[in-house]
Amino acid sequence: MEKVSLTINGINVEVRKGSTLLEAAKKAGIRIPTLCHHPDLVPAGNCRLCVVEQKGAPFLLASCTTKAADGMEIETNTHRVREARRVILELLLAEHNADCISCPASGKCQLQSLAHEYFVQKTDFMNIADKSPIDDSSPSIVKDDSKCIRCLRCVRTCSELMGVSALVSAHKGRYTKVETLLDKPLQYAVCTMCGQCVSRCPTGALVEKNYVNDVWRAISDPEKFVVVQTAPSVRVGLGEMLNMAPGSIVTGKMATALRQLGFDAVLDTNFSADLTIMEEGHELLQRLTKALRDKEKISFPMMTSCCPAWVKFMEHEYPDQLEHISSCKSPQQMLGALIKTYYAQKRGIDPSKIVSVSIMPCTAKKFEASRLEMKSSGYTDVDYVLTTRELGHMIRQSGIWFDELEESTFDSPMGEGTGAAVIFGASGGVMEAALRTVYEVVTGREVPFENLNITPLRGTDGVRAASIRIDKPLPDWSFLEGVEVNVAIAHGLANARKLMDDVEKGLSPYHFIEVMACPNGCIGGGGQPMPTSPEIRRKRTAAIYEADSKLPRRKSHENSEVLALYKDFLTEPLGHRSHELLHTHYTKRDDLP
Amino acid sequence: MSQDAEKSTAKLSKVEKKLNLLKKRAHLIFRNIDCVKLFNRILKKTPDEILATITESGLRGRGGAGFPTGMKWKAALEAPGAVKYVICNADEGEPGTFKDRVILERQPDKIIVGMATCAYVTKATEGYIYMRGEYNFMSKEIKACCEKWNDLFEKKDFPFRVSLRLGSGAYICGEETALIESMSGNRGEPRLRPPFPVSEGFNDMPTVVNNVETLAYVTMIMDDGLDFFKSVAKDDSMGGKVFSVSGDAAIKGVFELPLGMTVQEFVDIFGDGDTKAVQVGGFSGLCVPRKHFATTIIGYRGVQTGGSMILYNSTRSMYLVLKNYLEFFQEESCGQCAPCRIGCQQLLLGIEAMRQGTRPLSHIDKLRELVNVMGVASKCKLGMSLANPFNSITEHFFEEICSKW
Known part of the structure; x- marks a missing residue:
C-alpha cells in the first residue's frame, strides 16, 4: 500500500495515500474540531471549522477534505487557525x-x-x-x-x-x-x-419527539397499570447514556431501574421476538410449501417486517411489492396486542387501565405505534414509545445510581427471551434466529453451524447473502429435500434498494430477505445514544452476540413462555387468533397529498 | 454651444483617437475570418504542435482566474479517461460583465473552432456550450451554429460534437465545478477540489472548462500566429482582453484592448472626467480609488480581471455601491459553506447597522476580521474573493460607508 509522509505540528506521520489531513492528525494524536464531518458520511467540507495551515499556502485547508501529500508541513494550532475557527463559530x-x-x-x-x-x-x-x-x-x-x-x-x-x-x-x-x-x-x-x-x-x-412526561404522568396515575417492554438492542445501548462504555450489557440493571422508575410490570420484547420467529418462520414454510409442493404461484422473496422504517419505505417506494413483506407485526406490536389481551386476562387487569410503554432503539417505532391498524386488542396496542435516549433521561431524572443497581430479571409471563431474540438487535440476527428454528422444524436437527452461530450471516457488509441446503428433512417436509434456501440481508435502506430493484424486476434469487433500515441494524438505531460511529456500533454488535452466547436457550421454539402462550391462548402459529392479533397489512403510500 | 460643451467635444475626439489606436492594436476577437478554412489548416498541424503553440502564447483564462490554458489542456490530455469533454463556460454572471454575450452573438464560429482545437489536442469527443439562462434569446442561433459545425465535423470524420446547455440563473454556476454539477442535473454547488475537472470533471471524466473569450483567442492564435498575439499586450501579460465598460463612463460597451494598461490610461479614455473609483473585475474584483489609478496595472501583472470595468463618479455613494454588492452576494452564495453563507449576510447587516448607529463604527474591525477569514477559509473563490471589494471600498471610502449621505 502506498504511503505518504508529512509533519503535523512538527510530528512526523506516515499515512495511507488518500488519507485526509484529519485522519493523519488523528494518527499523530492531534484532535481537530469538526462539525459537518461524520465518520459514516462522505466528507462535505461545509462548516470549515477543521481548517489547518499549510506552510507556504495562502489559504487555510479544510482538513476533512484535503488529502495528505508527501512533504506537507501542517500546523493545526496557529493564531491564524484559532482566529478563523473562532470567527466561524461566531x-x-x-x-x-x-x-x-x-x-x-x-x-x-x-x-x-x-x-x-x-x-x-x-x-x-x-x-x-x-x-x-x-x-x-x-x-x-x-x-x-x-x-x-x-x-x-x-x-x-x-x-x-x-x-x-x-x-x-x-x-x-x-x-x-x-x-x-x-x-x-x-x-x-x-x-x-x-x-x-x-x-x-x-x-x-x-x-x-419526546414522550417522557406523558409516561411519568401515567406512572404517577394510581388508576393506571403501566407495562413496559424493552427491545433487544436497548440493553447494549442504554449504558452509554449512563456513562458506561459502548458495548456494555445492562439487561439486569435495566430491569431493576425500570421497576424503580415505577413501571408496574417489566416485560421483554425479546419474548415477542421469539414469537415473531415462530410466526414468521412458519409463514416462510407455508410459502415454501405452497410454492414447492402445491405448485402455487407464490411471490418470493419473503421479506422481514420487524423494522417499521423499512416497512414505510416499501409503502412509499415499492407500493406494488408489498406482498413480499411478511404479514407478521413487529415484536413491539405483537407484544402490545398481547399485553392488552392475553396478559390482561392472565393477570386479571382491566385492559382499559393498562398503559403500554415500549423502550426502543428507534424513532420509527413511535410512528408504528400510531398506525391506525395497530389497535387489534381493542385499544391502542402500544401507548407510548420511548427511545433508549429517553429512557436514559428518565433514569437520570429519577436519581438512580445506575451502575450500582442490583441485577434482576423480567416479569413473567412474557419476560422470557432466548438468544435468538437478543440477536434481533444486530443486522442479520432475525435471519439467523429464523434459520435456527426453521431448519430444526424441517429436519429435526440443529442448524449445521458450530454453537448455532451462523457466521456467514454476520458482519458489516451492507448486503450479505448465504444459502443453506436442506438435507434429509422430516417426512412432512420431504418436498424440501436438497433445496437450497437462499437468503440475503441488507442494512441501511440505500442497500435495501439494491436488493429491491432486483425484486421489482423479478430477478431476485432469494427466498427470504432481512432488512433493517439503520446501519448495522437496531443497535445503530435512530433512537440509540449519541454519538454513533462504525466503531461504537461494532462494540454494540459484539455485545449482542455475547449476550446470545450466554443464554441457556438460544432457539425461539424453545422459549417456554412462548410455548405456553400457544398452548393456552393462540393454539398454533398462523392460527386464527394469531392472525387477529399478530399479523397485519400494509398501505400503499405512493399517493400521499 | 457653450464653451464647456465645445471643450468636451474636442476632448472626446482626442479620446476617440486614442481609443481607436488601442482597438486597432488589439483587434482579434471581432475581426472576421474564414473559420472553416482556418479549421482545415488547424487539422494539418499535429496536436502536439498546437499544444506547444498555445502554451508558448502564454494565453491565460479570460474568465478572470487567469489559469494558463496550455497547462490546463496538457493536464486533460494526460489524464486517463474513456471519454473527455470540452465545456465552453458561457455562464457570464459577474455583474458588470457582458462581453461574452457580444462574442457569442457576433463570433460563435470562433468559439466552436476553439473548442474543436481543444478537443483535437486533448482527444475530447464531446463539447458543450454552457450558456447562462438569460441568454436564451441566442439559443436558436447558437444551436444552428452547433449543427453547422457538427455536420462539418462529420464530413471531415473529426470525432467531436458540440451542443448547447442552458443554465438556470445561479451566479455560482460560473464556477467550473458548480457548472459541471449543474450540467449533471445536481444542485449548482462547487465541488471539493482536488480533484480538478481536468482529471475528474463532467461524468467524472477529464474535462476542460474554458471561458468563451479564451476559446475565441485560441482560434485567433491559430489564425494570426504566436508573435502577433504576444505583441498585443503592453506588458508581459500576453494578448488582448475584451472589456465590458459600464457605470459612470463617457463611453460604454464592449471593447477589445491590450492588457497591461494602467487604470489611469483606461479612465482617460472611458471616464467622464469625474471618476473617483473603478471596480476592476466585477463585484468580486478590486475597487481601485483615484489615488491608485496611475499605479494600478490591468492585467496578469497587476489586477486580474474577467473584463468588467465599472466606473464610479463623485455622485455615487460608495455605501450604496457596497450595499448593492453585498445584497447580490448574500443571495448568490451557494449556501454550502458557513463562512460565505453567513459571512455575506453579516457583512451586509454590519454596514447597515453602522450606518444606522445600532453598531459602533469599530464594528468595521469585526467585519474586516470576518472578510479576511472568509478570504482564507471559504470553500470556493466566491467567498474568498469578497475580501477584494469589501476591503478596498471600506479602506478608501470609509467616511462614505459610515456617514449619512
Missing part, C-alpha cells in the same frame, strides 16, 4: 437559535461544546436564525430550523445511508435551508422516520 452562533436552556440537545450539542471550547460566549454579529415554526407534525421527529447550522449531516445521511432523501438542501445563499420536498411537514413527506438524521444532527435542529 458565525454559526449568529445563524443559530442558541436557546440552550430549553433545547433538548443541550449537553450533547457539538456547537455548544465547541463554542465553550473557543470561549465564544456571545457574538457581535446579528442573529439571523431561521424563524419558521417548529415542525412537530411527525409522531417521531421534531424539526426546528432555528437551530440548524446547515452542516447537511442529515441530508447526507438520508441520501447516502438511507437512499430516501426525505431531507434535502433547498434554495441558495441566505435562504439555504434543509427542507422536505416542497417543504411539506415531515408527517406528509416521504420519510421513513428512522431517525438516523436525528442521531447525526450536531445541534438540536432534529430531535426525537
